[in-house]
Amino acid sequence: MPRASLKRSDSITDLRFTLRRVFGKDSFRPLQEEVITAAIAGHDVFLCAATSFGKSLCYQLPAVVSLGVTVVISPLLALMHNQVQSAQELGIIVESINGKTPWAEKVRIETDLLCGHPATKLLYVTPELCATDHFRKLIVQIHRQGQLVRIAVDEAHCISEWGHDFRPTYKELKWLKSTLNCPAVPVMAVTATATSQVRDDIFSFLGLDDQTTKSFATSTSRPNIHYEVQYFSESNPENGENDMLPYLMNRLEFMHQRRLARLESLLQDDPVAAVAPISGIIYVPLRSTADWLASKLTGAEMRAQPYHAGLEDEKRKQTQTTFLRYATADPRLLPIKDGRSLMASFNIICATTAFGMGIDVPTIRFVIHYGLPRGMESFTQESGRAGRDDKAASSIIFYTREDKERCEFRARSDANREKSKAKREARMQSLKSIVEFCENTHICRHDLVSRYFGDKAGLADCYFACDVCKEGSIQLKKRKERGLATETEAFEFTQREPVTQYDWD
Ligand SMILES: Nc1ncnc2c1ncn2[C@@H]1O[C@H](COP(=O)(O)OP(=O)(O)OP(=O)(O)O)[C@@H](O)[C@H]1O
Secondary structure: OOOOOOEOOOOHHHHHHHHHHOOOOOOOOOOHHHHHHHHHOOOOEEEEOOOOOOHHHHHHHHHHHEOOEEEEEOOOHHHHHHHHHHHHHOOOOEEEEOOOOOHHHHHHHHHHHOOOOOOOOEEEEOHHHHOOHHHHHHHHHHHHOOOEEEEEEOOHHHHOOOOOOOOHHHHHHHHHHHHOEOOEOOEEEEEOOOOHHHHHHHHHHHOOOOOOOEEEEOOOOOOOEEEEEEEOOOOOOOOOOOOHHHHHHHHHHHHHHHHHHHHHHHHHHOOOOOOOOEEEEEEOOOHHHHHHHHHHHHHOOOOEEEEOOOOOHHHHHHHHHHHHHHHHOOHHHOOOOOOOOHHHHEEEEEEOOOOOOOOOOOOEEEEEEEOOOOOHHHHHHHHOOOOOOOOOEEEEEEEOHHHHHHHHHHHHHHHHHOOOHHHHHHHHHHHHHHHHHHHOOOOOHHHHHHHHOOOOOOOOOOOOOEHHHHHOHHHHHHHHHHHHOOHHHHOOOOOOOOOOOOOOO
8 A cells, every 4th residue: 555645735736836836837747747646645656758858846846745855866966966956946945965965064964854853855865875874774763753755766777787877876775665664665766768677677676566656658759859860971091080070060050040040030120139049068979079079169169168077076067057057048148249159159068978867958959969879878868958948959960880880899898898797788789779770761760769768658759850750761861871971982972962951950
């Protein structure tokens, strides 16, 4: 029997009222209300929903309307920091404890948690903290006092060796169900990227029962994202260059012209009109490429910043803050000298995978993979940073066979060092799938994403939101052959086809 949460209020009217009053949202997105109702009724819940579905709301809203503390386990400090900050801005009493929390702060939070009627509604912690004796005792004590209302495991795919971003300490979370069992504390596991193997691992390691857990799933693919692959020949052995950078510059110039046209038309009616910069992320495989590409773009007078694990924490934070500011502020309030300049047109981050999971900036209009993504899951997570405001956005992979071979070589040598068979196979399978995704010219790309994750919700809707459906497979095949052609073959093609115009440009 599920244990109904320590109740304060759970009528549908109250949930909608809280959604508006606390979270400032007009209505639930499809399925959110069902997930939230199941959680409040005290069920264990598994939610596998597309990036930007609004999974955080599914544990935050129940936390706000329930009496007691909801513990959220989150894998990344940056992600945790963003969520805590946004919840605090909404006026929710939220705390986080991790390896960087100062001692006095820890004491203050723990004192509240153990006071018998804690003010804290949400407590964010890392899986590493959950593995410590001290934290386990703390949680058991809160539970004994009847104040532990729910445990939410965010990015739950990290528990599985079959998933990407596997975190060994996630596996240790099995103690939650075995220890906090009298009465049982409901668990909610959420993720955007779970294949059936990963789902089975999540259930098994978290001790979720197949019969009683309420499972919810949406299609993994995102209908508002236009998926596209651009093909390039191998690099010139003399200078190591290929035509990726010129193509990128062309494409950005094209977007710039479109933005200018919009601005000019607005200026006709309103002399102080302004148009926001176009925000985008360009994922690159190496830190040095992130620095190099950002400097190429800034050299061409665009606003671009590198982001990778080699930069100081403070620098990364600053980069993220500036990016967010230019992505979300009223364009009339931004310190932009000339609204028609290239600088005014762009707000770009050139990042390695260090910038990814959980980043929630609503207005990102494009995500470009300047090289092959690590696998299908990484691609889905990273491209899922685009279009989180539900408006049209684009995901483009820049693909070369040379890069494919390099990635396969690297994956094979990593696999030789890897002891876990599951991890070895998962890595190779995921890479194989992203290569097939790129090489494919005849199956809708939304379908491919959906098939990879074995979506039960049915194959994804596309409505011409991918190059296969938009260009048609014959044209796309020709474009691919021309793009991948070697120097000699390319001689036959005097010029690359003009850039196709997309809605998001
Ligand atoms: N009902 C809603 N109405 C409008 N916006 C919503 C609603 N629910 C969530 N959102 C917004 O959607 C955005 C994405 O939410 P969230 O970060 O929880 O996504 P997610 O499902 O965890 O995605 P990811 O897996 O990519 O991290 C947030 O900006 C959130 O405020």
